[in-house]
Amino acid sequence: MRDSHTTARFTVARRSLVAALCAALSLAACAKAEPGGGPGNGDGAAGGYEVLELRYQGFVGAVSVLELAEDLGYLAPIKLNYVGNTISGPQDIQTVVTGDTDVGHAFNGAVIKLIAAGAPLRAVVGSYGVDAKRWxxxxxxxxxxxxxxxxxxxxxxxxxxxxxxxxxxxxxxxxxxxxxxxxxxxxxxxxxxxxxxxxxxxxxxxxxxxxxxxxxxxxxxxxxxxxxxxxxxxxGEFTAGSYVLTTRFLRENPNSTRKLVEAAARAIEWARAAPRDEAVARLRSIIERRQRNEDASVVKYWTSMGVAGKGGLLSAKEYKIWIDWLVKDGEIKEGQIKPEDLYTNQLNPFAATPAQ
Incomplete structure (x- = not known):
């Protein structure tokens, strides 16, 4: 097992990676750090979508909001391109910065730290959360x-x-x-x-x-x-994590981004409204069909996606609490970043209705 010295090395390594990413963003080579999207149809032929494929990482034994959205047909004609698994939200969104994936999700505190370090990211929709069922x-x-x-x-x-x-x-x-x-x-x-x-x-x-x-x-x-x-x-109940995209992806692929956010929002509401047995059966089917050598039996314990906002709507308070914590912990400076620098709800179809 790792001792305290190893833990310290993890912390140093993490900070070094963030510093390296920040430095990389200042170079001309940072074009890769703001990818225009994975391989897809760049001519917008399919309904005006700029890209038809989104590279992402999965989590073993779990079904993400986007994976559920694709299975429900909400993402079509855009498809997800699975490139491997991760156990870490920070690592997942770092791959978006480096251009190895197009979309990733992580705890909002990790999103704040990476954007504060200079990463050109924006959160666009909730990905997971905490409630009385999921904690x-x-x-x-x-x-x-x-x-x-x-x-x-x-x-x-x-x-x-x-x-x-x-x-x-x-x-x-x-x-x-x-x-x-x-x-x-x-x-x-x-x-x-x-x-x-x-x-x-x-x-x-x-x-x-x-x-x-x-x-x-x-x-x-x-x-x-x-x-x-x-x-x-x-x-209590709160949306804990968000899906992020690079600002370049948002700028260059507005239609594909809107479709991604809409699909995720609809999947969140489907999971909220569906009978639990129906939801569990679908999640188990997704895991079994994707054939990643996973144990689908744990899905029987699934209860909720935990996302607090209707359709995954994000709120300033869900970022402000972690900004304050990171300032208190000395990880970022007072006034270094504001909630409005971190996320947008403009692409979410539920933005016109009150958040719940």
Whole structure:
């Protein structure tokens, strides 16, 4: 397992990557950093769409909003081009900046940090969130001596990546419980794929594990673990992550972008309204048909996409809370970035109706 020195190296590496991306954006070679879209039909022959293919990364055992939208037929004639899997939202949107994919999604805090570093990105529609049905908990084994935030000092906490949703949730919890910055720094963060986290917890390789959604419910069904806290307890219902595109893609492919946003918005509302059994059956069918050697059985625990805004509408408050946190944590400067620099709802067909 990784120790605190390794965790520090992860943090340094992450900051170095952001710095490198920022530097790259200042060079003429940054043309690749703002791709005009993946291979497609550039003549707009199909209904005026500038590109007919969108490169993206998937998550093992999960169906994203865009994957659901394509399966429902909402994205046609545009198609998704799967280029591989990721376990990290920050990595997913970094590939959009470097031009290796056309669309990606991540925790809004990670989106803020990358745009603040100079990345030419804009969030266009919600991708996931937290509600009473879909949330992530920080779990320990039943026999663990850990009962409070202070008990986490010197302990190892497993999560899918650094600098994103789970790290900020942990720091918020520790801060609310009165720990100082120096004490919070003594909690070691360990990066593990979500599918491996439960096993690491049960084998005592880590002291705390973040478990969310279907993986959480599957672990709870096996028993022997208990929750310390959850992101829903901390913040209630909120859209936590967004799909992003480069500003160049937005500028050069307005019709394809509008179709992407519309498809995602409709898929979010379909998932909200569909009977749970119908939704689960469709998600299982998507996983089975795409043949990526995944376990589709966990989909039976699916409950919600968790997106708060109607049709994935984004709101300033869902970015402002993380801007304030990142300023307090010293990751960005006061006034460096504003919510309106980060997202747009102009392409969302639900923008004319009140957000819910």
């Amino acid at each position: 992530s908990g920080f779990y320990v084994t039943e026999d663990s001596p850990i009962r409070s935030a202070r008990d986490l000092i010197g302990k190892k906490v497993a999560m899918n990546t650094l600098g994103a949703h789970h790290e900020l949730m942990l720091k918020e919890y520790l801060s609310r419980q009165g720990l100082t910055s120096a004490e919070i720094a003594q909690v070691t963060l360990v990066v593990l794929p979500p599918v491996s986290t439960e096993q690491a917890l049960r084998q005592k390789q880590v002291d705390v594990a973040v478990l969310g959604d279907v993986l959480r419910d599957k672990a709870l069904e096996r028993g022997g673990i208990r929750a310390l806290f959850s992101d829903f307890e901390l913040f």
